[in-house]
Amino acid sequence: DIQMTQSPSSLSASIGDRVTITCRASQSISNYLNWYQQKPGKAPNLLIYASSSLHNGVPSRFSGSGSGTDFTLTITSLQPEDFATYYCQESFTSGTFGPGTKVDIK
Amino acid sequence: QVQLQESGPGLVKPSGTLSLSCNVSGDSISGGNWWTWVRQPPGQGLEWIGEVYRTGTANYNPSLKSRVTISLDKSPNQFSLKLTSVTAADTAFYFCAKVDQSKFRNLHSWGQGILVTVSS
Numbered sequence: 185d186i187q188m189t190q191s192p193s194s195l196s197a198s199i200g201d202r203v204t205i206t207c208r209a210s211q212s213i214s215n216y217l218n219w220y221q222q223k224p225g226k227a228p229n230l231l232i233y234a235s236s237s238l239h240n241g242v243p244s245r246f247s248g249s250g251s252g253t254d255f256t257l258t259i260t261s262l263q264p265e266d267f268a269t270y271y272c273q274e275s276f277t278s279g280t281f282g283p284g285t286k287v288d289i290k
Numbered sequence: 291q292v293q294l295q296e297s298g299p300g301l302v303k304p305s306g307t308l309s310l311s312c313n314v315s316g317d318s319i320s321g322g323n324w325w326t327w328v329r330q331p332p333g334q335g336l337e338w339i340g341e342v343y344r345t346g347t348a349n350y351n352p353s354l355k356s357r358v359t360i361s362l363d364k365s366p367n368q369f370s371l372k373l374t375s376v377t378a379a380d381t382a383f384y385f386c387a388k389v390d391q392s393k394f395r396n397l398h399s400w401g402q403g404i405l406v407t408v409s410s
Contacts (some may be wrong), residue, residue: 185352218396220336227385227403228336233396271336275395278349279326279338 186210186274190282196290203259205285207272212252216276219248219257222284223268231270232257262287292317294386294401302380302408308373311363312386312401319367320344324389326397327360327371329382332405337382341389342369376408 187210197203207217215235220228230239232248235255245260259266267289272282298310312325319325326341340350342360350358359372373380383405387397 216394218394220397222336227387227400228397230396230398233390233398234394237393239396239398273336273338273397275389278351279328279341279389279395279397281328281336281338284335 213276
């Protein structure tokens with residue numbers, strides 16, 4: 185089974201900051217890596233698929249990169265609506281999610 | 291625009307069976323995509339439960355495989371989740387979602403989720 189890890193588990197940031205979240209797979213998943221944003225009481229929303237492809241309607245301040253086992257989600261110029269929890273998910277074998285990264289206000 | 295809606299009991303007794311349905315509109319479960327269940331204990335992270343294809347073929351999370359069944363109910367375009375021998379650890383929000391096979395199996399369409407509490 186593929187295990188997914190994320191770092192950090194939480195971070196505090198200010199409006200306008202650049203934020204980077206990393207995700208690591210226990211074995212190569214090519215670029216079968218998706219990123220989701222989730223706010224309390226809501227279903228997750230897809231941000232990035234195939235490691236770096238922006239989902240329809242997602243602001244361009246979100247970007248993703250990586251392949252194999254190491255991946256990154258970057259938010260340039262953090263906005264108030266970006267305070268949320270972010271999950272990576274591998275879709276190479278099944279659908280295992282990372283443990284999440286909570287982004288809150290500094 | 292595909293829409294998904296979970297339904298089922300919000301309370302299940304310990305050792306009982308959790309049964310949920312996901313009604314799909316705007317797409318056919320007989321098409322070329324997989325359909326999945328994901329759960330989230332209150333205040334915790336997301337856990338992939340499993341998925342089902344139009345043929346009825348299903349894949350499951352190894353940690354739940356002995357207790358879970360995901361199947362298709364083609365009339366009226368629903369798929370379902372059954373989880374047996376539940377305990378308090380199975381208390382969670384349960385989400386159904388469409389797996390977009392054409393875009394690296396991402397989950398871009400989700401139901402709103404349903405809270406299922408396991409308690410006597």
